[in-house]
Amino acid sequence: MRSKPLVAATSLLVTFMIFYLPSQALSTSWAYSFVVWDDHLYVISDEYVTHINDEIGHVTNYSDMEQYGGNFSNTYRKGTKYYSIEGISTDVAIAVNEGNGKYRKAVREGEYTYNRGVSAYTMSVLGTIAVLLILFLVYTRFFQKEVR
Missing domain, CATH: 1.10.287 (Helix Hairpins)
Known part of the structure; x- marks a missing residue:
């Protein structure tokens, strides 16, 4: 028994x-294209910028399926560089190098808390x-x- x-x-x-x-x-469904820099989420805008300053970082993790920590993006490949924009604080926006001399403006949305x-x-x-x-x-x- x-x-x-x-x-x-x-x-x-x-x-x-x-x-x-x-x-x-x-998989993850994204509401918008973004990059993460310095623990903050920046939403990719339709606006291009021409007056950039210093390189401030680059994409360290890319995926259109999962979230990651670090300088993560759901749009730009690993190695894509970020720049500060002349006359605009990085607390407001940054520029993302799209190649061929084009830099797209990414507007700061808020803190990125995925890995916390x-x-x-x-x-x-x-x-x-x-x-x-x-x-x-x-x-x-x-x-x-x-x-x-």
């Missing part, structure tokens, strides 16, 4: 894992592990009492 509780507990755990564990999205804190997915996995551990401990205590 030991196998009935074990089969029931295993079935419960498998069912719990199937329905409780979230699945990660395979623990993601919802990570919290779900940790929560699942905690619940499974508790269920295992309860089951083993119950099973030990039944055997005695």
Whole structure:
């Protein structure tokens, strides 16, 4: 009769894992083109600028499917350079080199907080592990009492 509780507990755990564990999205839908610089998100505008100043950084991560930390972009490839714009603070806008002497203005939208804190997915996995551990401990205590 030991196998009935074990089969029931295993079935419960498998069912719990199937329905409780979230699945990660395979792609991200972007509302707009952007770059990230200095932990801030800059939305790509339709405006080109001609008076640029110093190079201030470059794209370190590119993806049109997932988010990343660092100088990330969903539009520009790794290595694309960022510049400050003459007469405009980098707190307002920066320029992104598109090649062929063209620089597109990117307007600061706000702080980029992707890589800060623990993601919802990570919290779900940790929560699942905690619940499974508790269920295992309860089951083993119950099973030990039944055997005695």
